[in-house]
Amino acid sequence: MRCTRVALYDIKTGSFDEVISQAKAGMVPLFKGSNGFVSYGVAQVDKNAFVSISTWETRAQADAAAAKAADWVKTNSRDHFALRNNYVGDLAIDTGHREPAPITH
Template sequence: MRCTRVALYDITTGTFDEVVSEAKSGMVPLFKDSNGFVSYGVAQIEKDAFVSISTWETREQADAAAAKAADWVKANSRNRFTLRDNYVGDLAIDTGHREPAPTAM
């Protein structure tokens, strides 16, 4: 079953646009090169807060992504943002996942 990781971050210095730029150059390649990667997104939810949402093929891969993300944030955030909460859960509904269409014979 696919799994989603949702992480809530607080911006401590700088802007959301700066965080997005850092995520594009750092977190995106890190996740894309990870086993089980399906998708990743970042959304501003408050003036000084954002959420990171990633989807993985398994819970183990989502948990591994949480550890990779924590290491990346510690090494690269330059104290611009900090993790407030992290959640990992099985997807009950995944409308973004499309099964291949049957082949006509």
């Protein structure tokens, strides 16, 4: 069963546009190169908050993604934004594309 990871972040400094630039340069390649990757998105939910939403083939892969994301944020962006909450759960309804994302290494 596919799993999703939803993470809520607080923007400490800078703008949401800067967050997007960092995500495109860092998180997108990191997640796309990870086993089980299906999709990734970022949405602004408040002036100073955003969510990161990713979908994975298995719970173990979603949990691994959470750890990778935490390491990446700690190394690259902890002065700009900080994790408030992280959730991983099985998808009960998934209407997205059903074929696994190709694994690139």
